[in-house]
Amino acid sequence: MGYDWGTQLFSSPHRLELLRELRSNPADTQALTDALSSSRVTIQRHLNRSSELGWVRKVDGRYELTPLGEHVCAATTAFVDRLSVLQTHEAVIDSLAAIDPSFDPLLLTDATVSVADSNNPHEPIIHYRRAMNETTTESIRGILPVFSELLVEVHRDMLADGVDTELIAPRSVLESAPEDAPHSSQFSLYVLDRPISFGLTLTDDAAFVGTYDDGTFVACIESSERTFREWASDIYDRYREQAVGVSLEAPVGENRSAQSGRDTVD
Numbered sequence: 001m002g003y004d005w006g007t008q009l010f011s012s013p014h015r016l017e018l019l020r021e022l023r024s025n026p027a028d029t030q031a032l033t034d035a036l037s038s039s040r041v042t043i044q045r046h047l048n049r050s051s052e053l054g055w056v057r058k059v060d061g062r063y064e065l066t067p068l069g070e071h072v073c074a075a076t077t078a079f080v081d082r083l084s085v086l087q088t089h090e091a092v093i094d095s096l097a098a099i100d101p102s103f104d105p106l107l108l109t110d111a112t113v114s115v116a117d118s119n120n121p122h123e124p125i126i127h128y129r130r131a132m133n134e135t136t137t138e139s140i141r142g143i144l145p146v147f148s149e150l151l152v153e154v155h156r157d158m159l160a161d162g163v164d165t166e167l168i169a170p171r172s173v174l175e176s177a178p179e180d181a182p183h184s185s186q187f188s189l190y191v192l193d194r195p196i197s198f199g200l201t202l203t204d205d206a207a208f209v210g211t212y213d214d215g216t217f218v219a220c221i222e223s224s225e226r227t228f229r230e231w232a233s234d235i236y237d238r239y240r241e242q243a244v245g246v247s248l249e250a251p252v253g254e255n256r257s258a259q260s261g262r263d264t265v266d
Helices: 002-010 013-024 029-036 040-052 067-088 090-099 123-134 149-160 171-176 226-242
Strands: 056-059 062-065 112-115 139-143 164-170 187-192 198-202 207-213 216-223 244-246
Touching (some): 002 013, 002 067, 013 029, 013 062, 013 067, 029 040, 062 067, 067 090, 090 112, 090 198, 090 207, 090 216, 112 123, 123 149, 123 207, 123 216, 139 149, 139 226, 149 164, 171 187, 187 226
Parallel strands (some): 139 164
Antiparallel strands (some): 056 062, 112 216, 139 198, 187 244, 198 207
């Protein structure tokens, strides 16, 4: 039955549009004809079929959705919206699922996604650097999966401007970094003894996720939506709980003291 109903809805783009229009306001045939820019004959045919299926009823000369029609419209709209997000952001879905298998693609609905391609191979880092330069955040929490001079430069400048910074990185990244690590009470560093395949930054009002391909920054996902930020914050907290704090008084490879990942760095 579900397949049959789907066939009824998707065999013509006007049918779902009709249900959506009636979901907003009951209307007569002429009003629907004007709103949907279709012929009156076509609209009436769709109304008749929808009435036969129990989705629409006529009350005092105007058509309205039945309770069943409301549910059909809501379920179909959610399905179409999810497909639209998947199609729009297909380049990053696999990478986000690798970070979190339960990731809901609808979290990308209002996200800005910058993807590298042959014409703009540096678009993700350009987007990220621009966003960081424009932010007015007072704090940063981040995951740095690979050493990048540009990323380090961006966050070094923000730290110099007084932005509280907490950073998680694999030990291999810290060992390959220059020795002039910043020494500041506003900078906390945490290390994991395993690789990390993605980057993440949390500001006061936005979240950024970076996806990588063989160490190359290939996509930057930015969103200020609450649900996306909550998801990104949860991911960060998972890694933060597994990381250990690192003293910045000695090089990583020379017995820097480690402490519990739940502690702060002196």
